[in-house]
Amino acid sequence: MVKERARILVVGGGYVGMYTALRLQRRLKRELDRDEVEITVVTPDPYMTYQPFLPEAAAGAISPRHVVVPLRRVLARCRVLIGEATAVDHAKRTATVTTLATEEEGTGGQRLSYDELVLAPGSVSRTLPIPGLADHGIGFKTVEEAIGLRNHVIEQMDIASSTRDPAIRDAALTFVFVGGGFAGVEALGELEDMARYAARYYHNVQPEDMKWILVEASDRILPEVGEEMGRYTVTELRRRNIDVRLHTRLESCADRVAVLSDGARFPTRTVVWTAGVKPHPVLAASDLPRNGRGRLKCTPELSVDGSTHAWAAGDAAAVPDVTAEEPGRECAPNAQHAVRQAKVLADNIVHSLRGEPLETYAHAYAGSVASLGLHKGVAHVYGRKLKGYPAWFMHRAYHLSRVPTVNRKARVLAEWTLAGLFKREIVSLGSLEHPRAEFELAAGGKPSQDPGHNPKGSS
Numbered sequence: 001m002v003k004e005r006a007r008i009l010v011v012g013g014g015y016v017g018m019y020t021a022l023r024l025q026r027r028l029k030r031e032l033d034r035d036e037v038e039i040t041v042v043t044p045d046p047y048m049t050y051q052p053f054l055p056e057a058a059a060g061a062i063s064p065r066h067v068v069v070p071l072r073r074v075l076a077r078c079r080v081l082i083g084e085a086t087a088v089d090h091a092k093r094t095a096t097v098t099t100l101a102t103e104e105e106g107t108g109g110q111r112l113s114y115d116e117l118v119l120a121p122g123s124v125s126r127t128l129p130i131p132g133l134a135d136h137g138i139g140f141k142t143v144e145e146a147i148g149l150r151n152h153v154i155e156q157m158d159i160a161s162s163t164r165d166p167a168i169r170d171a172a173l174t175f176v177f178v179g180g181g182f183a184g185v186e187a188l189g190e191l192e193d194m195a196r197y198a199a200r201y202y203h204n205v206q207p208e209d210m211k212w213i214l215v216e217a218s219d220r221i222l223p224e225v226g227e228e229m230g231r232y233t234v235t236e237l238r239r240r241n242i243d244v245r246l247h248t249r250l251e252s253c254a255d256r257v258a259v260l261s262d263g264a265r266f267p268t269r270t271v272v273w274t275a276g277v278k279p280h281p282v283l284a285a286s287d288l289p290r291n292g293r294g295r296l297k298c299t300p301e302l303s304v305d306g307s308t309h310a311w312a313a314g315d316a317a318a319v320p321d322v323t324a325e326e327p328g329r330e331c332a333p334n335a336q337h338a339v340r341q342a343k344v345l346a347d348n349i350v351h352s353l354r355g356e357p358l359e360t361y362a363h364a365y366a367g368s369v370a371s372l373g374l375h376k377g378v379a380h381v382y383g384r385k386l387k388g389y390p391a392w393f394m395h396r397a398y399h400l401s402r403v404p405t406v407n408r409k410a411r412v413l414a415e416w417t418l419a420g421l422f423k424r425e426i427v428s429l430g431s432l433e434h435p436r437a438e439f440e441l442a443a444g445g446k447p448s449q450d451p452g453h454n455p456k457g458s459s
């Protein structure tokens with residue numbers, strides 16, 4: 001039984017943060033009701049993003065609202081604080097958090113004290129100092145980026161359709177994706193499929209007019225589905241006229257020209273950067289131990305190595321893979337581990353509060369499923385290899401079973417069903433990103449690029 005009031009601080013409202021808080025909320029229901037335990041979740045957005053659905057959101061198969069899970073509703077017994085942890089002083093058991101309010105007040109952040117810390121800020125895109133990348137590159141980790149990219153692709157088709165300048169048209173219809181992991185391959189597969197479909201509504205844009213290029217530095221793509229299925233994916237994408245370039249790197253995208261290491265040059269307005277992730281930089285602002293790659297050093301029980309009352313999991317944590325044959329391997333940064341780790345992590349916090357022995361995290365990677373567009377996919381799960389429609393169906397069935405809450409499952413299923421009956425949405429709502437532009441113009445001002453308000457703060 002918990003004796004004193006325990007304050008649990010969860011940093012991050014993604015896979016690990018949400019599932020940990022959810023399980024703690026269920027397991028500590030009585031203690032929460034009696035005010036013996038307090039759970040605070042600090043996260044910049046009022047929602048958890050189900051990232052495996054981002055490619056389908058970009059293709060318009062799922063609406064953005066259904067790719068995210070509202071944290072306040074799901075975590076009704078927790079305190080959800082919209083903000084960002086900027087530093088953690090674990091020795092003093094405090095975290096500094098900035099919120100929209102602290103920014104307004106100019107106070108530089110508020111200090112939160114805790115007894116147990118769960119540090120799960122995930123990862124950010126791993127970029128390289130490539131000329132032009134910071135100015136022109138587009139990431140693909142958030143729902144805003146996925147919807148922004150969808151709008152951008154349709155807008156390029158509109159530009160190509162209306163210009164008389166062949167150079168502008170060519171650049172608008174050239175789409176370069178860098179990085180052949182999950183995010184890059186699925187995003188490219190879904191968007192190419194969507195653009196190919198949308199082209200039928202343009203009198204002067206044919207699918208053959210578009211260039212879709214996938215640039216990958218190593219000798220294979222989609223390592224998550226194994227070598228054979230990775231080779232199949234290359235063949236399948238090339239069959240669709242997608243230019244897959246292995247052993248190739250992006251060297252520059254300055255002046256809107258993508259220059260590749262094999263000497264090719266593509267004038268383009270679209271460079272999507274999906275070349276891997278690195279642990280969130282906030283970890284460097286903590287006094288907790290990190291490994292050479294910046295992940296928090298963790299034990300197989302998911303506590304931070306050498307520290308008491310600090311826990312971590314997911315992309316931010318280097319958790320030993322106790323199922324691996326070679327010693328020293330870490331669990332890969334993926335949702336499969338993040339969800340399962342969150343469950344063990346929450347249970348271990350409860351064990352620790354109750355003075356019980358801790359559990360060890362052990363999960364052997366089960367394989368993966370990936371969508372390559374409507375009715376196209378690839379899968380390698382528990383030794384079974386699937387291609388084409390069966391793999392795509394498995395992808396949808398798997399993710400439908402995994403997306404959190406019955407509410408979200410029902411909405412996603414309804415959308416897929418309706419999309420089967422009616423045609424795809426091919427509209428771009430890019431102007432949503434600048435809602436004040438028209439009014440500013442009407443009022444005689446110059447339209448700014450300022451969206452007018454921060455949508456993240458409007459939960």
Ligand SMILES: Cc1cc2nc3c(=O)[nH]c(=O)nc-3n(C[C@H](O)[C@H](O)[C@H](O)COP(=O)(O)OP(=O)(O)OC[C@H]3O[C@@H](n4cnc5c(N)ncnc54)[C@H](O)[C@@H]3O)c2cc1C
Binds near residue numbers: 014016043045085086
């Ligand atoms: C496009 C895409 C497709 C993917 N598809 C798959 C797939 O099919 N299968 C699979 O297994 N994996 C997939 N992944 C990987 C998977 O989504 C991640 O491994 C998983 O989200 C990691 O969970 P996490 O909790 O560590 O991080 P996240 O889920 O990213 O959560 C981190 C949370 O912390 C918040 N945060 C960040 N900084 C701070 C701060 N300073 N203070 C407070 N909060 C902060 C973030 O806003 C976020 O809410 C995909 C990833 C992407 C981008």
